[in-house]
Amino acid sequence: MTVRRRDRAPNQADVARLAGVSQSAVSRVVSGDAESARISEETRRRIFDAVRELGYVANPAARAMRKKRTNLLGVHTFEAVFPHAREDFYFDFLLGIEERAEETGFDLVLFTSTGAGGDGRRMVYRDGTNRLGLADGSVLLGVSTDRAELSRLWFDGYPFIHIGRREVPGADIPCVIPDYEAVTADIVGKLAALGHRRFGYLREDKEMEPYTDRRRGYARAVREFGITDDSPGFRGEPELSEEWLDRLATGCETAVVTESVRLANALRARLAARGLRVPDDLSVAVLEGAWDQPDGRWESLEIPRIEIGRIAVDRLIAMLDAPGRRVDSLLVPCSISAGTTVAAPGR
Template sequence: MTPKRRGQAPRQSDVARLAGVSQSAVSRVISGDVDSARIPEETRQRVLAAIKELGYVPNASARNLRNKRNRLIGVHTFEAVFPHARDDFYFEFLLGIEERAEQTGFDLVMFTSTGAGDGRRRVYRDGTNRLNLADGSVLLGVSTDRAELARLWADGYPFVHIGRREVPGAEIPCVIPDYRGAATGIVDKLAGHGHRRFAYLREPMEMEPYADRRDGYREAVERLGLTDRSPGFRGESGLTGEWIDELVRGGETAVVAESVRLAEQLLGGLRERGVRVPEDISVAVLEATWEGTSAQWDSLEIPRVAIGRIAVDRVIDMLDHPDQPPESLLVPCPIVPGTTIAAAREERP
């Protein structure tokens, strides 16, 4: 037994010949175009049988050329996926993407190939948009190329980006962890434990996700009428010994830290000064924590799997409603209970 000569995959015309109809009839059966197609059940069955017998499968490129969908969702990462996956950046997103694609009957195209030899992955290679093969795409990556995003958007290609990316002159549809909401949630939680005097520990960098957290924090503090006496807040940022000294002197009972890194430094500094967490001061972290941190932080979680799922849904939505202007979507971040928040000390007047 030898395999069939891999000459050609069967085409609609082959199916048509076998079923004794025309190619266009086959196309109509496949499209399931009920209203205008007027194909009686008996013919339909004959065509379907022929399709089955020949193992016919539609040619993606031809379909695409005709502007039809392929039930294919693209995944484009601006760096190699798998080398990073262990480190958890992409991995869980992909989990959600795969899961949802599976549920909705889409297959996934991983756009892996780089254009140039520089390792940077680009959407446009030789000027051609490679994503076009897929009906729509999910993009992710830390080193996202904003110019490419802008061009994709200008070309009207349906895609979403995981994580907020803002490009002047374009409205990039993104799926974004709701850092703002998480920040207010964490303040609410602390307030629920009786805390009234807060401090906010900020990262030196100015980045969009941090801005969201800061907004949320401020909003919650104001809404609840709490006191924010963050040393250095709005001023120089980051953590210094001075900052901690001032914190301890000031009598704040709750600290909200932007990152695990900062929280860890803070914890060390407080211990040195004999201040206990959470007995004396509660600390919460506005970042997802990972294993191997020195404390079990009260923190937020980035729902990566859910974000992956939602990204797929958003793309499908854009395919179904091509005329609606694409919008970004916030995804709530659960607050993970830890052991660094406790009831506020009685205030000594």
């Protein structure tokens, strides 16, 4: 006998015909539902024989439509490019998500097509379709989160979880949140323990939650440790101005906390131009995860990204298992990554 490659996949009806039973009997047996206990051993065998002979496999789309579950978890980023480079901020989150999806038996959909509009924006809703809808639930991430889409997703009752805190009025977005507030206070505490009393704060020109969290943590630490900070950043101005650099040069402040590696690098360069060195003349700590730099490691944060990815998947699955039940956001502690850019105040 010659096996022919077939063009149409067999369905349960085909199996049923061959086994001499009804389609529903086939469904009961192959899907292993509760009623299937009441199918005789003999019939069951005949059905499985037919399944094997025809090479039947369930149609996932039909199954998904009927059961309203696809066993897929989605991953969507609002950035223009899907973050797949190792260096990328988001890569480790993806790693954790993947690991946990694999362990829990879900497949993962990377929603890359949502960016194919050509306008550089990634949209959830496009052409009258919520692409995420294909997945039972999704993990969202990205700095440029679209609040309107987040809000709509929530009101649509779509199960999702966001990595990083995002707030939308009226909605109650479930997030897994690196605890920037606490670790910021910790890092200030560490500097205070070294003897620093006069601080400067250098902020990004952004008003998103991750930054306001850091600022809240910083402000709290300032109160708590009796620190003096008259820097523009602390008052809310994002400038790294000549005047402030001049003032730093006077040695008035002994420590500066910056919101990003970018700012820290800029600060160091401008200080160097004035003959000042880090950490000898000024201690600098960075409030984000910092890769190794050519000239030493920044005192910075360690965000447990893989862990956060895993947690996000777990919480998402919890939402799927208990629809309707609200899932709270979760703070995940971060640690301090010791670097070579802080020291006891020199003078």
